[in-house]
Amino acid sequence: MRIIINGKTRKVSNQLLSEILIECGYQQTHFATALNGAFIHKHLRESTRVMPGDRIEVVTPNAGG
Amino acid sequence: MTMLELYGQSFNSRMLLGTARYPSPSKLAKAVQASKTEIVTVSLRREAGSSYAGEKFWDLIKSLNITILPNTAGCYSAREAVTTAQMAREIFQTDWIKLEVIGDSESLHPDTAGLVEAARILSADGFKVFPYTTEDLVVAGKLMDTGCEVLMPWGAPIGTARGLNNEYGLRTLRSRFETIPIIIDAGIGLPSHAARAMELGSDAVLLNTAVARAENPVTMAEAFAEGIRAGRKAYLSGPMQPSDMPQTSTSLIDKADLRE
Numbered sequence: 062m063r064i065i066i067n068g069k070t071r072k073v074s075n076q077l078l079s080e081i082l083i084e085c086g087y088q089q090t091h092f093a094t095a096l097n098g099a100f101i102h103k104h105l106r107e108s109t110r111v112m113p114g115d116r117i118e119v120v121t122p123n124a125g126g
Numbered sequence: 127m128t129m130l131e132l133y134g135q136s137f138n139s140r141m142l143l144g145t146a147r148y149p150s151p152s153k154l155a156k157a158v159q160a161s162k163t164e165i166v167t168v169s170l171r172r173e174a175g176s177s178y179a180g181e182k183f184w185d186l187i188k189s190l191n192i193t194i195l196p197n198t199a200g201c202y203s204a205r206e207a208v209t210t211a212q213m214a215r216e217i218f219q220t221d222w223i224k225l226e227v228i229g230d231s232e233s234l235h236p237d238t239a240g241l242v243e244a245a246r247i248l249s250a251d252g253f254k255v256f257p258y259t260t261e262d263l264v265v266a267g268k269l270m271d272t273g274c275e276v277l278m279p280w281g282a283p284i285g286t287a288r289g290l291n292n293e294y295g296l297r298t299l300r301s302r303f304e305t306i307p308i309i310i311d312a313g314i315g316l317p318s319h320a321a322r323a324m325e326l327g328s329d330a331v332l333l334n335t336a337v338a339r340a341e342n343p344v345t346m347a348e349a350f351a352e353g354i355r356a357g358r359k360a361y362l363s364g365p366m367q368p369s370d371m372p373q374t375s376t377s378l379i380d381k382a383d384l385r386e
Contacts, residue, residue: 067172067173067174068172085175086174086175086176087175088175089173089178089180089181090181091180091181091184091217092173092180092217093170093213093214093216093217094213095209098205098206098209099209100209100212100213100216102216103216118172119172119173119175120170120171120172120173120180120213120217121170121171121173121179121180121181121183121184121217122168122169122170122180122181122183122184122187122217122218123168123169123170123171123179123180123183124144124145124146124147124148124154124168124169124183125144125145125146125167125168125169125170125196125197125199126144126145126146126147126167126169126197126284126333126334126335
């Protein structure tokens with residue numbers, strides 16, 4: 062299915078958020094996720110099913126003022 | 127001097143420093159050390175799966191061994207800000223959040239209605255909210271009603287380096303809310319601006335670009351720290367009030383009569 066991850070459309074073969082993140086190469090220790098604008102706690106990634114067209118955001122620590 | 131108290135934590139330094147726009151990570155680290163700041167602000171941004179920039183940045187920040195204040199910079203709605211705060215809490219392991227809800231992309235003016243809405247949601251969820259706001263008294267009162275125990279009014283719009291645009295407003299805010307910590311956030315360009323903010327009775331100053339974009343950020347960080355300390359001392363010393371009437375400082379009593 063096609064999803065949008067960090068603003069880019071991508072085809073993925075998995076359906077669970079945790080599996081999609083691995084499929085997209087996320088192996089960092091520190092990142093957080095949101096699905097369609099709502100925060101998804103790291104413990105819920107394994108039980109969160111992603112639907113075609115869903116928007117995933119993956120963010121990491123960055124400089125800020 | 128008395129310590130800065132924020133949500134039950136005490137700090138010697140009254141300078142909060144942003145971590146963005148430094149020429150290099152090592153300059154950032156040295157600027158933090160030179161300023162003796164004990165609180166730095168950080169943000170969250172998108173990262174590709176193959177990148178480890180976020181991990182490296184986080185390692186640097188952790189090595190500074192100081193308090194982290196994540197922000198919700200760039201959020202244009204209460205919902206966006208709330209989601210960002212939730213993500214920040216998970217990553218940075220802190221319930222402190224510098225809450226920014228921007229209402230106008232050109233002036234970066236805070237959306238104070240969205241700010242109050244987000245502050246209410248986040249405070250109820252256990253966050254310790256540091257709201258980036260204007261000097262508006264009514265908004266400040268509403269923010270405190272939501273549970274905010276700190277106010278962060280702007281000096282001037284973000285990144286303008288204009289100093290304190292509305293001293294009267296900031297002074298009024300100080301006198302109306304005598305006991306709540308007030309941190310002047312944004313618009314500070316020079317140590318004299320920061321000193322002035324402290325002379326008005328503000329509890330602390332938060333700045334970023336004025337240090338990061340200086341030709342020598344490390345020395346500028348030191349200069350700001352000195353300005354903030356000087357302003358605080360001046361406030362605590364009870365400055366004399368300005369007057370329209372000149373008055374000699376040297377007494378005229380017993381002045382010799384040297385007229386011809």
